[in-house]
Amino acid sequence: MARAATTADVFNAVAEPRRREILDLVATEELSVSELVERLGIPQPQVSKHLRVLREVGAVHVRSDGRQRFYRANPEALRPIHEWVSRYAAALEERFGELDAVLSELKREELGDDCNDA
Numbered sequence: 706m707a708r709a710a711t712t713a714d715v716f717n718a719v720a721e722p723r724r725r726e727i728l729d730l731v732a733t734e735e736l737s738v739s740e741l742v743e744r745l746g747i748p749q750p751q752v753s754k755h756l757r758v759l760r761e762v763g764a765v766h767v768r769s770d771g772r773q774r775f776y777r778a779n780p781e782a783l784r785p786i787h788e789w790v791s792r793y794a795a796a797l798e799e800r801f802g803e804l805d806a807v808l809s810e811l812k813r814e815e816l817g818d819d820c821n822d823a
Contacts (some may be wrong), residue, residue, distance in 0.1 A: 735777040
């Protein structure tokens with residue numbers, strides 16, 4: 706089965722670690738390509754390639770100011786990822802709740818045994 710193109714959807718686009726790193730950087734502030742190059746420590750053509758993919762899936766907004774381009778994250782485009790992960794988070798929370806109950810019961814039993822030994 707052929708692998709989906711990286712620009713097919715946001716899931717494929719953020720599967721690449723450098724793109725996630727870029728999203729982390731532009732999540733809280735607008736950055737130029739040159740600022741991203743400096744922070745990432747990789748060549749400008751690679752940064753531009755990753756930004757193109759993120760732009761194509763809508764994960765980043767771009768603003769031009771003269772010859773410079775500034776990027777910022779588009780949280781709305783990441784919503785499908787959040788919704789998908791949230792299903793698993795809810796299941797994990799439920800399991801952790803069950804684990805807490807078991808641990809509490811074991812602790813009560815242990816404290817009860819200590820009281821009986823005295």
